[in-house]
Amino acid sequence: MNLPATTAESPDPVLSIALPxxxxxxxxxxxxxxxxxxxxxxxxxxxxxxxxxxxxxxxxxxxxxxxxxxxxxxxxxxxxxxxxxxxxxxxxxxxxxxxxxxxxxxxxxxxxxxxxxxxxxxxxxxxxxxxxxxxxxxxxxxxxxxxxxxxxxxxxxxxxxxxxxxxARRVERYLDHALWDHVLASVEQWPRITARDHQHYERSRWLIRLLYHTGLRVSEAANAKAADFYQRRGKWWLYVVGKGGSEGEVPVSTALMAELARYRVFYGLPPTPSGDETVAAILSVTGDPHKNLTPAAVYLIVKEVFRRAADALATSDPVGAATLLRASTHWLRHSAASHQADAGTDLRFIQKNMRHASIQTTGIYLHAEDDRRHSETVREQGEREWPDS
Structure with missing residues (x-):
């Protein structure tokens, strides 16, 4: 077995092989x-x-x-x-x-x-x-x-x-509500002594909220523009280009728009994006408004957020800390869908929000029935009187 050598007909670094x-x-x-x-x-x-x-x-x-x-x-x-x-x-x-x-x-x-x-x-x-x-x-x-x-x-x-x-029956790579709340609180403890510290803090807190509230994939978030946020009938939406060029739109809450405004104002931009601007939704590390943060940088920032949050839990909750150390960007997408399902959001709406081709895929985020079954089973067992051994 040998890889075919790169030839003049196949110079593309994406896939530089040629076949007989x-x-x-x-x-x-x-x-x-x-x-x-x-x-x-x-x-x-x-x-x-x-x-x-x-x-x-x-x-x-x-x-x-x-x-x-x-x-x-x-x-x-x-x-x-x-x-x-x-x-x-x-x-x-x-x-x-x-x-x-x-x-x-x-x-x-x-x-x-x-x-x-x-x-x-x-x-x-x-x-x-x-x-x-x-x-x-x-x-x-x-x-x-x-x-x-x-x-x-x-x-x-x-x-x-x-x-x-x-x-496939249930997704497990997500953060429960308590862990997600801990992650948010952990970021608020980050130092903001230098201008660079403050910039990293603002970028990180905006990034994890954007990924969680919209359920975006890494590449979708990295390529998003501020102009992709738009209003229709008084409600905010986010236009998304996903896998294979498929287009979709995700509902955006007032709370997330407030976070976007905070992030933009920090960089001296108007709080509300306009439809004709070319500003990135997540600015590059240098703060250039016309350059997006790369997918690799998105991944690394989220991993850092989880690592710091895990460090804060290492003593009090080692299991939670271990979960956070395993977590990555896609866990925020899973968390978004899981928490929407926990809140009773219609499964059809979650399917559209996540842009799943099949509603069966969306069904793996339904945990509430399992939680109820577990609670009632354990409660019944706890009430049972066991004979002394």
Whole structure:
């Protein structure tokens, strides 16, 4: 197993590989025929490159997605001798088994981690990692179907079973109300002695509130403009461009608009954004109003907020502190949906707020019934008289 060398035809750093003509996908058996192609791609690598370009604003996501795309492209062409655009459901059943036990050069510890002869696996993937890898690949295939490049997504037929299905029933990567309140209170204890301290404090408190109140993904928050906040019928909304260029709008509370006003005034801007300004919703670290904070910077700031909050809990609540140390930006999105569900918000509205394609996805944030079942069960057990041993 060797990575194809970068060629003059594939200089793009997003995905700099080239495949032999026989397996490049120009004549793939799953290529869509008779439909209008929405992307300028004639082969599989070009199509995958367009998909990856959608995540250029999110370096962490881009690296993860590129890794899975390269693994699949090379496995299909080198192990099966087929292009990605000819893979069937049966092929993916074989690929699932391969992910659980990659052999030979694919995971050879003697091979380097970088370069054309590098290994692509450190060993068998855990069940969770397998599920994540196949989810990313399914995202790719669905995108190419929507783009008119593929006729269908073989992974759409995949049945979720076992632990993967159980994990989907309830999301666990979120902060309960008490932990979220602690995070907010913790930020208020940050030092504001120097101008730089004060700037970092204002930026951090605005950022976590924006992510929590709107449920934005990292790349969406990083790319947001102040002009994306707008009024309709006296109510504030936030226009969002999400995954795959999908558009949506999120309700914005009066409280969050007050926080936006505070943040803007701190930088000498008018409290309310206008529809024609080019100011970023989250200014760059230098405070330049026309430069957005990068997704990587958003991620690091949120991790710092959680780390500092965890430090403050280390003695009094070690479990809560451990939770905060694991938390990341996406936990704020999960927390937003979970807390909306706890408040009794209609599930259809949460689906629209989170911009989920399926209401089944939104359903994993319903915790209230489990909480009630737990409380009533434990109360009943507590009232029962147990015989002495």
């Amino acid at each position: 003509a026989a397996v490049d996908g120009r004549d793939g058996t799953n290529r869509a025929r008779g439909v209008r192609l929405q992307i300028a791609a004639s082969c599989d690598v070009e199509a995958v490159r367009v998909w990856l370009a959608e995540y250029a604003g999110s370096p962490h996501t881009l690296r993860s997605y590129r890794k899975e795309a390269v693994r699949l492209l090379l496995w299909a062409t080198q192990t099966l001798g087929k292009p990605l655009s000819s893979l069937t459901r049966e092929d993916f059943l074989v690929y699932e088994r391969f992910l659980a036990a990659p052999t030979g050069d694919w995971a050879d510890p003697e091979r380097p981690r970088r370069g054309g002869a590098r290994r692509l696996f450190d060993g068998p993937l855990s069940e969770r990692s397998q599920h994540q890898a196949l989810g990313i690949v399914s995202n790719l295939l669905s995108y190419l179907v929507s783009a008119g490049y593929l006729a269908g997504n073989p992974l759409a037929l995949r049945r979720r079973t076992g632990a993967a299905a159980k994990r």
